[in-house]
Amino acid sequence: GEDVEQSLFLSVREGDSSVINCTYTDSSSTYLYWYKQEPGAGLQLLTYIFSNMDMKQDQRLTVLLNKKDKHLSLRIADTQTGDSAIYFCAEIPNTGFQKLVFGTGTRLLVSP
Amino acid sequence: DTGVSQNPRHKITKRGQNVTFRCDPISEHNRLYWYRQTLGQGPEFLTYFQNEAQLEKSRLLSDRFSAERPKGSFSTLEIQRTEQGDSAMYLCASSLGTTGGLFFGSGTQLSVL
Numbered sequence: 001g002e003d004v005e006q007s008l009f010l011s012v013r014e015g016d017s018s019v020i021n022c023t024y025t026d027s028s029s030t031y032l033y034w035y036k037q038e039p040g041a042g043l044q045l046l047t048y049i050f051s052n053m054d055m056k057q058d059q060r061l062t063v064l065l066n067k068k069d070k071h072l073s074l075r076i077a078d079t080q081t082g083d084s085a086i087y088f089c090a091e092i093p094n095t096g097f098q099k100l101v102f103g104t105g106t107r108l109l110v111s112p
Numbered sequence: 113d114t115g116v117s118q119n120p121r122h123k124i125t126k127r128g129q130n131v132t133f134r135c136d137p138i139s140e141h142n143r144l145y146w147y148r149q150t151l152g153q154g155p156e157f158l159t160y161f162q163n164e165a166q167l168e169k170s171r172l173l174s175d176r177f178s179a180e181r182p183k184g185s186f187s188t189l190e191i192q193r194t195e196q197g198d199s200a201m202y203l204c205a206s207s208l209g210t211t212g213g214l215f216f217g218s219g220t221q222l223s224v225l
Contacts, residue, residue, distance in 0.1 A: 004154070033213050042116075042203055042216035043155065050211075088154050099145065099168065100214055102154030 004091060004103035011109045018076040020106045022089035027070060029091040033100065034063065034074045037086045046074070046087075076108075084110045116217035118204050124223045125194055132190045133220045137206030144187050145214060146179055147203040148172065155203055161187060194224045 005023045012018045024032065030051050035043040049056045049063045049072075056063045062075040072089055086105040093101055117136040125131050137144050142163050147155035158177070160168045163184040173179075176194075181187040191198055201221050205214035 031211055031213075035216075040221075042118075042218040043205075045213040045215060048211075048213050090154075099157045099160060100155075101157070104152070104154050 004089060004101055006087075006089060006103040006106045008104070009107050009109070011111065012079050014079060014081055014110055014112050016079055018079045018083070018108055018110075020074045020076075020087050020089075020108065022072040022074075022103055024070050024072060024089065024091045024103075026091060026093035027067065028094040030094075031092055032063075032065065032072050033090040034061075034072075035088045035090060035102075037088065037105070039085075043088065079108075079110050081110045081112060084108055116204055116206050116215055118202075118217035118220050120220060121218065122221045122223075124225065126225050127194060127196060129194055130190065130192045131194055131222065132188055133202055133204075133222075135187045135189070135204030135206075135217060137185070137187070137204070138215060139185075141206035141208050141215070142184070143207045143209070144181055145205045145207075146187070146189050147205065147216075149201040149203055149219070150199075158189075158202075191222075194222075196224045198222060199224045 033048040034046045037043050047058050060077045064073045086107050088102045088105045090100040090102045119134045144161040146158040149155040159179050161181040176192045179189045201219040203219045205216045207214045
């Protein structure tokens with residue numbers, strides 16, 4: 001099946017690091033993505049990683065990829081209250097046409 | 113061009129009515145996608161266009177749903193004989209390819225009473 005799994009909820013204090021985890025299903029997925037969704041809004045592309053990479057850093061965001069375990073994580077350094085949102089990981093499975101398959105999302109709550 | 117634009121933002125309709133949503137993608141993007149998102153879930157793929165050709169439709173897209181992209185630019189999604197189960201956020205996205213990811217609009221929130 002095409003199930004991308006994420007933990008439902010994460011709560012951190014402002015200034016701490018946040019780590020959001022994701023397990024995907026298709027080992028032949030070539031690109032993996034992280035999106036952010038604020039209430040009532042569409043999805044904002046945060047970052048993505050190619051499957052031949054182990055790590056990608058972009059300012060406060062660090063993506064780690066473990067292909068063997070099909071595990072993807074997003075670390076947000078120095079988390080701010082404005083980072084409170086739902087975070088989705090997504091993969092493009094090797095189904096013969098191109099679509100993104102999303103996880104159920106992790107709600108991040110950042111308290112002052 | 114400031115991004116993917118969707119209209120309307122909100123639509124309230126009575127069960128059995130038809131509704132139509134519009135999506136204007138980023139102008140140079142040749143690929144356009146429709147997704148549906150219900151509360152507490154991630155977006156689910158509905159259909160995909162490359163230019164004006166509809167190349168893939170999900171099993172979620174019943175025969176009451178139809179999507180068009182007549183000139184390879186804007187797209188419309190029509191739902192006929194709406195049901196309460198159609199209540200959801202309908203998201204449109206566009207891309208040049210998929211390696212750089214999809215860019216989403218703000219969505220149309222449909223409420224069927």
